[in-house]
Amino acid sequence: MITTKDIAERLGLSVSTVGRALSDDSRISEETKFRVRQAASEMGYVGNRAARMMRGASSNVVALAIPDIRNSFYSTIAHELSKNMEAEGYQLMLSETDDDRMVELRHLRELSATRVAGVIIVPTARPHSDSVRLLRTMPHLQLLRRHPSLGSQWFGVDDREALRRATAHLLELGHTRIAYLGGPVELPTGADRLEGFRSALREGGLPDDAGRAELGPPSSVDHGRQAVRRLLEEPDAPTALVLGSIQLTLGVLEELSEQGVRVPGELSVVGFGDEPGFSWWGPGLTTIGLPIQEMATGCALWMMRRLKTEPSNDGPYTSVSPGSLVLRGSTAPPGGPVPSRPH
Amino acid sequence: MITTKDIAERLGLSVSTVGRALSDDSRISEETKFRVRQAASEMGYVGNRAARMMRGASSNVVALAIPDIRNSFYSTIAHELSKNMEAEGYQLMLSETDDDRMVELRHLRELSATRVAGVIIVPTARPHSDSVRLLRTMPHLQLLRRHPSLGSQWFGVDDREALRRATAHLLELGHTRIAYLGGPVELPTGADRLEGFRSALREGGLPDDAGRAELGPPSSVDHGRQAVRRLLEEPDAPTALVLGSIQLTLGVLEELSEQGVRVPGELSVVGFGDEPGFSWWGPGLTTIGLPIQEMATGCALWMMRRLKTEPSNDGPYTSVSPGSLVLRGSTAPPGGPVPSRPH
DNA sequence: TCCAGCAGTGCTAACGTTAGCACAACGGCA
DNA sequence: TGCCGTTGTGCTAACGTTAGCACTGCTGGA
Structure with missing residues (x-):
């Protein structure tokens, strides 16, 4: 590796002068600067950041x-x-x-x-x-x-608010058996999202056990598939499902597609995040769009x-909006599809 | 930031000894090593990689x-x-x-x-x-x-082979008006993919102008949408489409969904890459799966x-397989859907 | 008794860069 | 002529770490 010393030797200058020329120090004559820059460029000199850092410069x-x-x-x-x-x-x-x-x-x-x-x-x-x-x-x-x-x-x-709104949307459509599928409560986001779901149910006047919450091990596509499969096999299967992670959403969508579940006829679904394929999934996925x-x-x-x-x-906490609910075709009143389809 | 010097001063040792103790040098007594490690841990010492690099160590x-x-x-x-x-x-x-x-x-x-x-x-x-x-x-x-x-x-x-196979698949189904939509030829991959498309046509005995190739500015979702729109508006619109980039594929799928184009009835499509949504798009997207x-x-x-x-x-070039064609529902003989659906 | 060998530790230089200070050469001014 | 300021450059130290060499005690064998 070429160093300032190499350049200095070639030009018969000191390392200090070379260093200063390269950092465009005002004390160095224009002619010297030119010669140094020329030589540096020819020799392919690249400054050593490690050495700079030792002199107190912070890393980039x-x-x-x-x-x-x-x-x-x-x-x-x-x-x-x-x-x-x-x-x-x-x-x-x-x-x-x-x-x-x-x-x-x-x-x-x-x-x-x-x-x-x-x-x-x-x-x-x-x-x-x-x-x-x-x-x-x-x-x-x-x-x-x-x-x-x-x-x-x-x-x-604002995870709590995002899930509250998503759940509220389903309540407004008339659903009373709603399931939530999210990540582990150990994660602050997992806890917030669950709390948003629960608070919407409370506000909707539903009993505490109306909403089923299935919380996962670390969110994964596979877990989403398995969880939704179990959910649909239950005797009193929910009529609507809210999701609390992108990975789970991907898994759920795959499983619902494969099993041929009618959405929103049998099940209304609100996804999490807005990925490329969500708009063309089934009737279009209603989802929680995030301002990522x-x-x-x-x-x-x-x-x-x-x-x-x-x-x-250092200001205090900073937070951004809870995003917005992107309405597509995957949500409708329980049992039947919407009378007049939007869009 | 804590340095070896700080530890040395606290323990009444020299920096050399501290350095050697931390690097588990055999010349240092076990007792000293223990004391040094103890102090380092207490003081929250973290070695400075920049300094190590100056001593010839390579970065990690x-x-x-x-x-x-x-x-x-x-x-x-x-x-x-x-x-x-x-x-x-x-x-x-x-x-x-x-x-x-x-x-x-x-x-x-x-x-x-x-x-x-x-x-x-x-x-x-x-x-x-x-x-x-x-x-x-x-x-x-x-x-x-x-x-x-x-x-x-x-x-x-093996981009060339991947596209050759995809195109050959469409030829086998009986298509004679096939379009290719890919990235710029300036990119080696763009050129290889185009060449794969062309070579398949030649092998299929089709005239040189049978296949339309639309090559893009840098591949993007938007460009995919626009290109497929133009393609379908043409008088002698193709009956099949092969894609040469993930971004273009995403754009094309969105556009086809929105316009309600019947796939594979009106148009057979082979995508590029295998993204989460591809399996549930329309009838399922036949696509070029890559061993990423x-x-x-x-x-x-x-x-x-x-x-x-x-x-x-240093060995010579290394290359991996061209991947495999993932067959789903988006390809069929021109005009009609498949007689007996696979899967 | 003397010296070799060893264990354990310290001193010093070196890595590449930069900043403070010193210094030489020169012109201008009193 | 002597002094000062300016311009352009060099010398040196410092950053944190490590490796080579030197040093100090001590043990054991000749």
């Missing part, structure tokens, strides 16, 4: 710690972050935790050793105490999920500002 | 440079890479090029400055000469697309081996 890397990049939820976030940060000269480190606290810890250890400038994290259900300790030593921002012992900086969706892009952009901008200015302006 | 970061992480093609690759590398203690840097050679160049400059251990890249159509120069200074591996002036290490799909996961794993293993051993064992 921000890490994104998420469960699984294949989840389009997270890939959208990664994309928005990357785009916004590239413009500012920052790089994105990707850490997949697989929702495993030990993997999360191993990643955070590495990130800490690399002295990343900041971390944007979707924490696991119960992060290891060392993870918490490590995170506290670096600028960090929680995304979607919020763990109490971490910093108060958080960006996310806005959230990710907000996240990126917050982090960029945080890294450029002093950490004094 | 491998970069993945891809057009867009939102494309599930690439997010699957990122996931597999991340998973395989985490096990070996490597981190993944994500660089989105947006298929823009200048963005690609900016990223490569940063990666070079960070002294990443290696780069796995899906190059843009015509990388900047500086990009080529930079890549040559680091261990790199081309993915999917292959640029001639870069190293010979490549992992990818295997490819990504192979890629990760190659890079890990390359970084651990001397770069002597």
Whole structure:
């Protein structure tokens, strides 16, 4: 690797002069600057960031710690972050935790050793105490999920309200046997979504046991398939289903397609998220649309500002809207399809 | 940040001893090692990788440079890479090029400055000469697309064969007016896929102008919608359509759904890739399934081996199978649906 | 008794870059 | 002529870590 020393030797200058010429220091003559830049370019010089960091410069890397990049939820976030940060000269480190606290810890250890400038994290259900300790030593921002012992900086969706609205929509259509299928309550988002579902039922004046809630092990496509299969086999099967995760939604849709369940005739369905295929699934999936892009952009901008200015302006919690319910054909009054189909 | 010096001062030792204790040097007494480790843990010491790198250690970061992480093609690759590398203690840097050679160049400059251990890249159509120069200074591996002036290490799909098979399938069903909708020929993959389409037509004994090929600007969902709309409005509209990109496929499916085109009655369709929604689209989408996961794993293993051993064992090109055609309901003889539906 | 060998530790330099200070050469002004 | 400020450059130290070498006691054999 070419260093400033190599350039200095070739031009008969000192490393200081070369360094200053490359950083466009006003004390260096234009002629010298030109010669240095010329030589640097010819020799393919690329500054060593590790050495700069040792002189106190901070790294230009921000890490994104998420469960699984294949989840389009997270890939959208990664994309928005990357785009916004590239413009500012920052790089994105990707850490997949697989929702495993030990993997999360191993990643955070590495990130800490690399002295990343900041971390944007979707924490696991119960992060290891060392993870918490490590995170506290670096600028960090929680995304979607919020763990109490971490910093108060958080960006996310109003999960409770989102599920309340989705459930309320089904109640308005006249459903009284509604099931909810969501992720584990151990996750803050899982708990919030369940609570949104329950509060809608209460507001609708339904008895506590009217709504069935099936909460999962870590959300997965397979779990969605199995859960909906069990649900439909029960004697008093629900007439409507609300979902609380993208992965579960994907599984449920596949299973319903395969089994040929009539939607919304036999079952009304409200999905979670708005993936490419949701609009063309069966009669079109009514779903909870989330403002992922806005959230990710907000996240990126917050982090960029945080890294450029002093950490004094730490505001309180930040949250974005609960998104909006995207109405398509998969929801109707119980039993019958809608009298006059919309759209 | 805590350094070895801080630990040394607290214990009344020298930095050398502390450093050696932490790296489990055999010359240090067990008692000292214990005390050092204890103190390090208490004080929250995390080694500074930048300093280690200055002493010749290589970084533990491998970069993945891809057009867009939102494309599930690439997010699957990122996931597999991340998973395989985490096990070996490597981190993944994500660089989105947006298929823009200048963005690609900016990223490569940063990666070079960070002294990443290696780069796995899906190059843009015509990388900047500086990009080529930079890549040559680091261990790199081309993915999917292959640029001639870069190293010979490549992992990818047999695009030509994949499209040849897909087209042959339509020919076997009796179609004679087949359209191909793919990405720009400037991309090696675009050219290969088009060539596969054409060669199938030739083998089928069709005249050169039998197959219409519509090649796009950078593949996008919108372009897919518009292109298929134009195609169907033409006087001598094709009876079958083969697609050459995931994004285009998504756009085409949306448009066909909206317009209510009867598939496979009016039009037979073969998609590209196998996304979650493809199986439940209309009659089920016949599509070109790609062995993305295997490819990504192979890629990760190659890079890990390359970084651990001397770069002597550089084999020649590596390629994986062209995948397999997933037969579903969207293809049938021209005009009529299949007599006896499979499955 | 003397020295070799060993265990355990410290000193120092080096990695590449940058910032503070020093210094040389020069022109202008009193 | 002497002094000062300016311009352009060099010297040196520092960042945190590690590896080579040196040093100090101590044990054991000749």
